Amino acid sequence: MSFPVSRRIENLHPSDIRLMTKACERVGGINLGQGLGDLPAPALVRDAAIQAIQEGQNTYTASEGIAPLRQAIARKLKRDNDLVVDADAEIVISAGTTGAFAATLTALLNPGDGVLLLEPYYGYHLNTLLLQGLEPQFLTLAPPAFSLEESALEAAVKPNTRALVICTPSNPSGKLFSSEELAIVERIARKHNLLVISDEIYEYITYDGRRHISPASTPGLAERTVSIMGFSKTFSITGWRLGYAVAKPDLAKAINLVNDLLYVCAPSPLQHGVAAGLDAPADYFEKLRNEYQRKRDIICDGLAAAGMAPFIPQGAYYVLADIAHFGYPDAKTAALALLEQTGVASVPGSAFYQGREGDGLVRFCFAKDDQTLHEAVRRLGKFRPV
Secondary structure, three states: OOOOOOHHHOOOOOOHHHHHHHHHHHHOOEEOOOOOOOOOOOHHHHHHHHHHHHOOOOOOOOOOOOHHHHHHHHHHHHHHHOOOOOOOOOEEEEOHHHHHHHHHHHHHOOOOOEEEEEEOOOHHHHHHHHHOOOEEEEEEOOOOOOOOOHHHHHHHOOOOEEEEEEEOOOOOOOOOOOHHHHHHHHHHHHHHOOEEEEEOOOOOOEOOOOOOOOHHHOOOOHHHEEEEEEOOOOOOOHHHOOEEEEOOHHHHHHHHHHHHHHHOOOOHHHHHHHHHHHOOOHHHHHHHHHHHHHHHHHHHHHHHHOOOEEEOOOEOOEEEEEOHHHOOOOHHHHHHHHHHHHOEEOEEHHHHOOOHHHOOEEEEEOOOOHHHHHHHHHHHOOOOOO
16 A cells, blocks of 8 residues: 655655765765765864753753753844844744744745745755745846846746745855845835845855845844854754744744744753853854865865866855866766766755756865865866766
């Protein structure tokens, strides 16, 4: 006897990110595909979580998270994001930023509502929309600057558009949205009464002196913005699955209702660990930026030398490279050829676009130790298209 699967997942497929990871594991290669961030967790974060376990902090917490973490987040938001929030009413801790995103969509939108994604987009954003019965809508931003134009954003809004997702710094492009671009978002969102959902998981990883700007800090946007943030990338703890949503009290209350139903609460001892991390000395975050900028330069210089033109990222720890001139029919074929010949995994650019714009691109993740990056660059330098 067999049963049909839900119609909600009929159009869902495993991401090419995970498919390339499995292909890389089969050949024992270097995985520059998935954003694993396999650098060590800071001792401050690790030790605080261990202490919490040893002290018996192992039971359910409030669905919105422990008070010390929400208070630490509120201090951090004021210090680093120019946001003043109520720790008791405007912060919801969830199961990673993906959990916070799913809870937000479920709580604030209805099936059939349109949600605008900026291409290149993060694939999990798209698939979560589809799972919720929402209508994905797209606006393609052109490389290398991936600039947001007001006329294009206005034209992309449809009668059923209810929300806009903005990822800054962006996965996969590394794009940082400027204050001028966020002012455009505010005008269009106000005109069409749109919800703005900002994914800011890479907020501390920015380059060349650039500053991350939280969309909610833009005048007029705070009331209609849900800021999705987390700890995975900042503290290299992608497996801990801790993130949070920040929104005005009525929105946060609805998000927390769904968060409770989906996840009950985030892992208790791990919440204590990241609370300690948010109060790390300021130079921790500066060292983080400097370390990743060095890694960015290693991979981008190596890609350029290998004939793969990188679009230099402004933030996050990914780089898109143009490989269209290699002559492969699509990005997946190119990525598999790279893996087969060099043992280095990337992600096809088509994973981040609905149309053919990504077929000449591949994405590399450079959240690796320097030795691994140098070896990957050495291997990529020997690649010859066939």
